[in-house]
Amino acid sequence: MRDTFSDLQRSDLATLRAAIRGGAYRGHTAGLGAGYLQANVVILPEPWALDFMRFCQRNPKPCPLVGVSETGDPVMRTLGRDIDIRSDLPAYNIYRDGRLAGTANDIADLWTGDMVAFALGCSFTFEHALIRAGIPLWHVENDTTVPMFRSSIPCAPAGPFRSMMVVSLRALDADRVDQAVAISRRYPLAHGGPVHAGDPSDIGIADIARPDWGDPAPLLPGQVPVFWACGVTPQAAIAAAAPPLCITHRPGHMLITDIPEDAEVPVLAQD
Template sequence: MLISGEKESVTLQTLSLAELRQKIRVNAYTGSTSGLAPGYLQANLVMLPADWANDFLLFCQKNPVACPLIGVTEPGSPFLAEIGADIDISRDVPEYHVFYNGQFETSVSDLSEHWRDDLVIFVLGCSFSFEEALIQSGLTVRNIEQGRNVSMYDTQIACQPAGRFSGNMVVSMRPFTPKDAIRAIQITSRYPKAHGAPVHFGDPTAIGIRDINTPNYGEAVDIFDGEVPVFWACGVTPQNVIRQSKPPICITHAPGKMLITDLLNNALSVL
């Protein structure tokens, strides 16, 4: 029997990309985008004042695994034609997080009250984009199977500092048997714009995670006997860095709630 959350997910998966985006735009859907819009690239977002943009661009260039850059907007524009002609980045995400001076202020479903004409939007790749490839290869993605947001954790893995930005990596986790973990590594290595291969697997404490059952973001998933946790770099990393770097304002997606683009995952894969 499907629980209500699973029923909603099944219903959403039958919608066209345009129909799904419209539901998000009018706030009729505000949940996780994991498992939705199969085949299409999902993206993390970071919005910063123009005078902080060059430093963050350099940070992305120095940390391409955690921050795989897809595109950058002009200051004050919520549009980026390269990812979709009908996408309004200020409205087409289920939930946004707003930070002032590095401190989380509020979550909102659109940016009508927080938009500024000097904001530059960075569109970054997301691991949700390779989940479809894992499933097509016969692997079970536990967060999708259980209808939960992916588990995400703060770590002690230091990013390369750039300008005013520095901090540690955030990772997402999906459990697999050792045999399936090897296959998952092979598959995700083909998607460098979606964080690529895992950065760690096995003992969580080796990267500073004290309790695998208590994620810092998202929801916990079951890890069965014989499985190992596998960790990928995560697009929530900039949110961790923002807390340390303290820009006057920064707007991001809420963890697990991505911008769904018109780009095809396979167009960005490396054979």
């Protein structure tokens, strides 16, 4: 019997990772792996890796770098005891020459000896803390993917990698916004506090009902749109750089690590 989302919300990490690796679960990871850091993933051929690392270092808000593999080694040894980057995400995007060419649930057939994998912190991590504080999140409650948008906030370029910042949206009751800001600031490896709250047009977003990635979410009376830097930003930079091959997570479908969500710096996993 296939694992359901509600079953996996109550599962330990080993069970959750086995369900993803074995193909029993292919959905989004919002609400899963409570207590542990989730990560966006970018995989590039080694000739492109150094410039991409510089892009992350220059833009830590949307690209908080939490792990880098050895060249050609698919095991993310600093993020957990048993993480294979080729199979441990529910879904992957495949880019060729900067264009989305397809999706996959396993990339073992695409992995080569010159690839480098990067893991970047994800806002799903601080969402657990918001939920514990009693702040409702519509996309979690309704089993959808958080809406994400291209903004007009520029990122610092590095080599061929350049883009505007991608942001994720959560509509919050006005009287809970300050609390959500304070909570999320405690998670610097998961984008930290928001980059904007209020009028979406101030950051170049014309219509929050039409996200560039993810699913639309309602803005109810008395709510404020709050935007956090988003780890989909590298996917926009990949379009500009146009490497011959790049593999990323499918938006909303993250790597769940063994790093505690409240870590201030990545902690090396022990064998």
